[in-house]
Amino acid sequence: MFRRQIMNTKTLAEKYTVPAPRYTSYPTVPYWENDAFSAAAWKESVVNSFIAMDSTEGISVYIHLPFCESLCTYCGCNTRITRNHGVEEPYMQTLWKEWEMYLALLPSRPQIRELHLGGGTPTFFSPGNLAKLVKGILDRADIHPAAEFSFEAHPGNTTHAHLDQLHALGFKRLSFGIQDFDPLVQLTINRVQSYEEVELATNDARAAGYTSINYDLIYGLPMQTMAGLTETIAAVLKLRPDRIAFYSYAHVPWVKPGQRSYTEKDLPEGEFKHQLYEAGRELLKAGGYLEIGMDHFTLPTDSLFEAEAKGTLHRNFMGYTEQYSRLMIGLGVSAISDSWTGFAQNVKKVEEYTALVNSGELPVFKGHLLNAEDLIVRQHILNIMCKGETSWTSYSEFSVLAEGMERMRVLEADGLVVLDGNSVRVTTAGKRFLRNICMALDLRLWRKAPATQLFSISG
Structure with missing residues (x-):
């Protein structure tokens, strides 16, 4: 009997x-070669990418x-905490100026295929200002x-006006940060919102014409x-x-001091954390959701499921998307x-x-220009993340991947992948x-292993 059947x-x-x-x-990001990066080189990269697009x-x-x-003390995003809504107009003006700088680089008028407002809390902005920003x-x-x-x-702060004004500008998708409905968890992470608030916001969004609504759960x-998570997912299924994005909590208090408002003793770790993941995963699947890529679940009617079925699923800094674009321009602080x-x-x-x-x-302060080796590894990691498999035909690709393929042998022995000459296929258990599978191919990580922890423990 194979080891994969035993473990x-x-x-x-x-x-x-x-x-x-x-x-x-x-x-x-931790392995970007910032010393070799410059704003001038970045601008050239943007122009070349734009020209190369069909x-x-x-x-x-x-x-x-x-x-x-x-x-929200669990949050790992770059935020600015304030109740002063006077910050909205000056920030919008700055965003438009940054956009103008990118437009000045491009040889022709761009065509926007994907637009996403992230945060922070985009609905911190008034409906009128959000509409004004997007129009600009x-x-x-x-x-x-x-x-x-x-x-x-x-x-808690998404109004009919937010929904209506953004929908009128072409917005059809939105994502609500739910995390957990358990009152004690909400109090601990300072993210208090009731089931009734979420139900009302969801129903309002559907009534306004939104065709895809996502919930983030952690x-x-x-x-x-276990009881609290089970009740949360039961409520979500209603x-x-x-x-649904079902993420592992990332405990990085050395990066986000707000997470020090509780301690590691308060966290479900190790085997119990894995049990939470497995229970949540099974409940979502039993509720009619299909697993997509990593950490994502969709109804079979959703376009993300259709993209995976067609082999067109893509992944970028915004996560999984069915919209592939060679060029993504990030505007605003930390974008x-x-x-x-x-x-x-x-x-x-x-x-x-x-x-x-x-x-x-341009307000860039760090970056990375990919070399030929990076581009090969990037494509194969993307294939694994989006398609669950990858393959190669040239010796130049194989020579780059050879080191990672040796590390894959252990994963194959554990039943996570199937190696077949010039291909890797992720098994059901490997999803x-x-x-971990992508880490095997991550040449920069293995060549420059950090002395300190950079990432959270995966779920």
Whole structure:
């Protein structure tokens, strides 16, 4: 009998629960070669990427709106906590100026295929200002015939006006941050919202014409229990969102000091955390949701499921999407841009961001230009994350991947992958461990293993 038939899920979880990236990029941010990066090189990368696109492709635009009225202590995003809504107008003006700088680089008017508002809390902004902001972006671009516009929303402050005004501008998708309905968990992470609030916001969104609603859920949160998570998922199944992102909590207090409001003793870790994941996964599947890529579940009617079935699923800094674009421009503090051959991240403080943009400089402060080896590894990691398999035909590709393929032997012995000459296929058991499988190919991680922990423990 093969070892893969012997090793059970619990044993695999114990073995493969290690700090690991989520692979929304390759190389991952800690391994970017910032010394070789410059704003001038980044601009050239953007122009070359735009020229290389075919006429049907279009670009993606991500806008980071960092403001929140209160701090959710579990959150790992770049935020600015304030109740002063006077910050909205100046920040919008700065975003438009940054957009103008990118437009000045491009040889022709861009066509936007994907637009996403993230945060922070985008619905911190008034409905009128959000509509004004988006119009200021769209007025200088064309809209792709297959465009998808989406935004992240807080159930507690998303109004009819937010929904109506953004829908009128082409937004059809939104994502509500739910995390957990357990009152003790909500109190601990300072994210209090009732089932009734979420139900009302969901029903309002559907009535306004939104065709895809996502809920973010997190397992591994402080004070989380099996009973609480089970009740949360039962409540979610009643509301029937089109998509569910079921994430592992990332405990990185050395990066996010707000997480020090509780301790590691409050966290469900090790085997219990894995039990939470397995229970949640099975409940979602029993409720009619299909597992997509890593951490995502959809109804069979959702376009993300259709994209995976057709082999067109894509992954970028915004997560999984059915919209492929070679060029993604990130606007706002901490936003990350991707030209396929390069990455760039904006500065993380609002004041510095504003000063740089007002002085006529792109506000990027670090990045990475991919070499030939990076591009090969990036494509194969993307294939595994989106298609569950990858293959190669040339010796040049094999020579780059050979080191990682040796590491794959252990994964094959544990039944997570099937290796067949010039291909890797993820097994059903392996879908739970996509991060570990991709790590085997991550040349930069293995060549420069950090002395300190950079990533959270995977779920």
